[in-house]
Amino acid sequence: MTPLRRSGSEPVQARSPLRLRLGLALFGVVWGAAAAVGFAWAGEPAWAAVVAAIGALAAIDAGLVIRRIRQGSRYQPGRNVPPYRPAERTRKRR
Numbered sequence: 001m002t003p004l005r006r007s008g009s010e011p012v013q014a015r016s017p018l019r020l021r022l023g024l025a026l027f028g029v030v031w032g033a034a035a036a037v038g039f040a041w042a043g044e045p046a047w048a049a050v051v052a053a054i055g056a057l058a059a060i061d062a063g064l065v066i067r068r069i070r071q072g073s074r075y076q077p078g079r080n081v082p083p084y085r086p087a088e089r090t091r092k093r094r
Contacts, residue, residue, distance in 0.1 A: 022065045028058030 032055020039048035 018065055018069050022062060022069070025058045025062035025065060029055050029062060031055070032058055 032051050032053075036048045036052035036055060039045075039051060
């Protein structure tokens with residue numbers, strides 16, 4: 001079996017944490033909305049506003065994460081930024 005040739009300096013088994021962050025943000029949106037409704041129903045408008053603000057921040061974070069996921073793994077911020085650093089040859093070929 002021939003090893004895969006890597007072209008960057010990332011770890012071999014690297015995975016993006018964006019999907020986990022998206023899941024946590026969506027959990028925060030649901031939790032914030034449910035808690036805001038619960039506190040409003042219980043007659044606590046200050047607490048309802050606080051958890052609604054937390055839910056709104058989580059919604060903004062979810063939107064940013066979705067945008068980053070849609071940009072793809074090869075997104076680069078500018079022309080002068082290379083897509084990755086070339087791999088250094090540390091192993092000798094057999």
